[in-house]
Amino acid sequence: MEEKSFLKQKIDKESPNRNIVPVTTSIEVDGKLSVGGCSIEELVNKYDTPLYILDEITLRKSCKAYKNALEKYYPGKSLPIYASKANSSIFMSNLVSSEGLGLDAVSEGELLTALKGGVPNEKIVFHGNNKSDKEIEFAVRNNIKIIVDNDYDLKRLEKISNLLNHDLEIMIRFTPGIECHTHEYIRTGSFDSKFGFGIEYLNTLFAKISGTKYLKLKGLHAHIGSQIFELEPHKDLGEIMVKVILAAKKFGHNIDELNVGGGLGIKYTESDDPPSIDEWVKTISSSVVEACKKNNLEFPTLMCEPGRSIVSTAGITIYKIGAFKEIPGIRTYLSVDGGMSDNPRPITYQSNYSACLVNNPFNIDSKNKYTVAGKHCESGDVLFKEIELADCKTGDLICVFGTGAYNISMSSNYNRIPRPAALLVHEGEAEIIQKRESPFDLLKYDVLPDRFIKRN
Numbered sequence: 001m002e003e004k005s006f007l008k009q010k011i012d013k014e015s016p017n018r019n020i021v022p023v024t025t026s027i028e029v030d031g032k033l034s035v036g037g038c039s040i041e042e043l044v045n046k047y048d049t050p051l052y053i054l055d056e057i058t059l060r061k062s063c064k065a066y067k068n069a070l071e072k073y074y075p076g077k078s079l080p081i082y083a084s085k086a087n088s089s090i091f092m093s094n095l096v097s098s099e100g101l102g103l104d105a106v107s108e109g110e111l112l113t114a115l116k117g118g119v120p121n122e123k124i125v126f127h128g129n130n131k132s133d134k135e136i137e138f139a140v141r142n143n144i145k146i147i148v149d150n151d152y153d154l155k156r157l158e159k160i161s162n163l164l165n166h167d168l169e170i171m172i173r174f175t176p177g178i179e180c181h182t183h184e185y186i187r188t189g190s191f192d193s194k195f196g197f198g199i200e201y202l203n204t205l206f207a208k209i210s211g212t213k214y215l216k217l218k219g220l221h222a223h224i225g226s227q228i229f230e231l232e233p234h235k236d237l238g239e240i241m242v243k244v245i246l247a248a249k250k251f252g253h254n255i256d257e258l259n260v261g262g263g264l265g266i267k268y269t270e271s272d273d274p275p276s277i278d279e280w281v282k283t284i285s286s287s288v289v290e291a292c293k294k295n296n297l298e299f300p301t302l303m304c305e306p307g308r309s310i311v312s313t314a315g316i317t318i319y320k321i322g323a324f325k326e327i328p329g330i331r332t333y334l335s336v337d338g339g340m341s342d343n344p345r346p347i348t349y350q351s352n353y354s355a356c357l358v359n360n361p362f363n364i365d366s367k368n369k370y371t372v373a374g375k376h377c378e379s380g381d382v383l384f385k386e387i388e389l390a391d392c393k394t395g396d397l398i399c400v401f402g403t404g405a406y407n408i409s410m411s412s413n414y415n416r417i418p419r420p421a422a423l424l425v426h427e428g429e430a431e432i433i434q435k436r437e438s439p440f441d442l443l444k445y446d447v448l449p450d451r452f453i454k455r456n
């Protein structure tokens with residue numbers, strides 16, 4: 001019998017990314033799972049499944065951990081910026097903003113969501129390797145700082161600043177050539193990346209920016225990848241970025257903002273052992289501080305852009321078990337009422353998660369290995385290739401942990417399956433932060449051309 005020992009581990013309340021479960025997770029006297037003071041079973045009775053749940057305390061602790069660590073270790077000004085691609089909503093924008101964080105957006109939709117959620121425009125940065133003209137105009141009109149990713153961005157911003165006839169502050173994104181051990185789809189800092197200027201091109205770029213009338217190079221950005229457990233790459237990144245500030249000075253640019261991106265990993269399974277938020281911030285801060293001191297440079301404003309490590313551990317997804325299919329001597333499939341449309345990470349990145357039964361979380365009397373399959377018409381729609389669970393039956397609930405990031409934000413309507421509702425739980429109260437879609441919602445944008453209507 002494999003006990004779900006992660007449920008018994010001491011919770012790190014300061015750095016939620018080091019836990020598999022939200023910090024408020026508990027097993028009630030009746031032996032059932034609760035989060036944020038709410039019984040999962042009761043939430044399901046009221047809100048149905050699949051169900052995304054976010055725990056407010058875990059979210060706030062993660063935000064505070066970044067803010068406090070930057071204040072503790074970095075002597076200059078600093079700003080943690082939430083990478084909203086991890087989970088973008090009016091609620092998330094509002095929450096991170098209430099904790100004093102900024103926000104990074106990569107589309108007009110994410111920008112709009114941030115503004116509607118109350119993030120001040122001066123705390124928003126706009127990324128993207130292929131921004132549309134409309135998106136750039138939206139950002140400029142709303143005084144949002146643009147991170148220039150390539151020459152195409154630069155040309156258009158120069159044109160806009162000439163038309164406006166006034167200065168426009170920009171940041172540039174570059175690839176520092178740092179390799180880190182993570183999935184190739186989420187590795188972005190090596191030379192072969194679609195994002196940012198190559199480091200070897202920066203002198204040319206600095207000269208180009210100097211040749212513009214109104215573009216002011218304010219900051220540098222680099223992001224080396226996601227779900228990273230090593231600290232060394234970020235130490236190297238701090239040093240490289242300070243060198244780039246010095247190189248830019250020779251072209252008359254006084255860069256005073258350094259954005260080191262995100263990337264800190266989280267604990268999805270028991271074998272994952274990410275550093276704490278405090279250690280990560282300490283590493284990057286010390287590296288920038290040392291390099292600045294060595295080169296007699298004033299401390300730039302230090303920004304970082306965590307996504308996953310802010311929101312992932314706060315999130316869980318609850319599914320209901322439906323069909324079982326036993327293939328003797330091979331495996332038993334257990335199918336749930338969601339899958340790749342609400343969590344595309346397993347099929348995209350072969351991601352692993354931890355899970356338990358809601359009504360038998362410790363896995364007492366576990367003797368069964370299952371393959372947990374989603375309900376989509378795709379053989380690869382499998383959430384767990386093999387997981388031990390206690391005896392379970394149709395109608396039982398499974399809780400998957402660590403689903404706060406890159407689940408709802410990457411969700412789809414594949415097979416015309418409506419997206420689940422999302423709830424916020426806090427001190428025994430649950431509130432809806434995203435309504436459940438219905439199949440009728442999915443018809444909203446379908447149009448039957450007139451001549452087809454007549455034919456019918």
Ligand SMILES: Cc1ncc(COP(=O)(O)O)c(C=O)c1O
Nearest residue numbers: 083223226262263305306307308
């Ligand atoms: C530019 C940028 N910043 C920040 C992040 C957030 O990374 P993470 O969620 O790993 O912290 C990403 C993720 O892809 C990114 O592309």
